[in-house]
Amino acid sequence: MSTFGSTPTPIARLGGQDPELQAMVAEAVNGGTPLMLLHVDIDHFRSINENMGADVGDQALALLGRRLVEQLGSEARVWRHGSDEFIVALPRRPGGPNPDDFGAQLRDHVELPMTVLPYTLFLTPTIGLALCPEDATTSSGLLACAETAVGQAKHEGLNLVRRYTRDAAVSIRSDSIIARQIVNAIANNEFRLHYQPQINAHDGRVIGMEALLRWHSPALGMLVPERFMHVAEKLGVIVQIGDWVLRNAFRQARIWRDWGFDDFEIAVNVSTLQLLRPDFVMEVLEAMQDAGIPQQMVVLEVRQNALAKDTHLVHRTLASLHREGVRLTLDDFGMGDSNLDSLVRFSVDKIKIDRSFVKGVPNSAREVAITCAIIAMGHQLGMKVIAHGVETDIQLGFLRRNHCDMFQGHLFGEPMSAEDAGSVLRRRYLRSDAFAATKPDRTLLLLDDEENILRSLVRLFRRDGYRILAASSVNDAFELLATNDVQVILSDQRMSDMSGTEFLGRVRVLYPDTVRLVLSGYTDLATVTEAINRGEIYRFLTKPWNDDDLREHIRQAFTTYEMPHR
Incomplete structure (x- = not known):
């Protein structure tokens, strides 16, 4: 563990026309040693300044800069960039590390714990990587490519290393289009809800519908939430979008209830920003009351990484919802940055196995072990377990034999319109052949x-x-x-x-x-x-x-x- 003692010698800040970086780029462009450039952005660093003080934050960045200079070797060059970012350049000599390996090594160096008394800090970076001369032939162009790669990594999550690609640049540009249009999407009636059935593992009965948001963008066409929600979160409009989803999903559930289907659940995803709103519990209850549906009909799906934000406030919100009779599902379990004790500390009724694990069963030993462990752990804690992304009869058979409680995936239907979902509800049982009893002996x-x-x-x-x-x-x-x-x-x-x-x-x-x-x-x-x-x-x-x-x-x-x- 690194400890902050005396004040570290500050490393240089990268200027717009840094002569050392320009010389390295010129050598790479003119047939000399190729170059890799890495843009290192420290995740959630603002919270250190806000919670521990700016002095602690400044000392941590100085200590991290000194660590990188000492551990990356004499050929690497390190600069400060922006408020909490670093730029690292390294010639790509024969026999040296390949770019992806070096990016992972750099991430490991940042993640080593450090002490800035009286605190022990655990930093994580998001890293974008660009190559010269492949991606750019000027220092400014190379810096722009590395910054674009950081943006792509943040689009996928945090604490990732991503190399620049032209597709990533296109994605970043489309984000700017999304930002301009999404603020008016509700007013322009551009959002739609699709529904995907959730199936009882015992007999194939439809016992729930998950409401899934789709945006019909005038410029980009039909988009799934993964494509636009991160932009909506940055702009702050995700709360309004989430409220629109809740109210419209509940109204549709009331229509189905009036048809006589009062024994199924409507599942709705909620964002971290919604959970952090002091009035969120009241907003949910009011939406249910306006739609005229009972609490036991509602399931709110919470992404696992939401539990790692403001733990106290999220815990209080979930506990209040649970006391009111609203059921809760922990989504994408096994992924994200929350740890296992979230299952004990937070009031949830179900856990949903992430589709990346379901995809690997039964042939991948790793995915099989994780899937079986999640099912067993959920049952030990008195929770139901739902498998997400079930696409084949083989996956279905494996999950049934290992006592998974519910299924969701394309094997039972892709996300569909409310009209088609109503037809599925009328059928009530899907893939009954797959759930028929089989002779167990001999x-x-x-x-x-x-x-x-x-x-x-x-x-x-x-x-x-x-x-x-x-x-x-x-x-x-x-x-x-x-x-x-x-x-x-x-x-x-x-x-x-x-x-x-x-x-x-x-x-x-x-x-x-x-x-x-x-x-x-x-x-x-x-x-x-x-x-x-x-x-x-x-x-x-x-x-x-x-x-x-x-x-x-x-x-x-x-x-x-x-x-x-x-």
């Missing part, structure tokens, strides 16, 4: 990447009346497991994409009740012993096999499975 999964052996095994076990699933790759096997209730698995050991013991080890985590056997002509005694000792496999059988003996082993495996399930 299903055998065979996995072998040699097709002739796989066909022989299928013929062998068919006579015993099992329901047989055959897979020639690990990915196929995971997909079958996600969509079928399998009791016994017989896997080859030596396969091109993953060994049998490794595959069955992952299966044990996902589907611990299955009985798992390995069949192989190759015997690695240490691997087999370790797998058996860890409980990953039930038996290890060898090729070539005796038909009667192998059939008996599988029969015993089913008996072993059925004993605790009787």
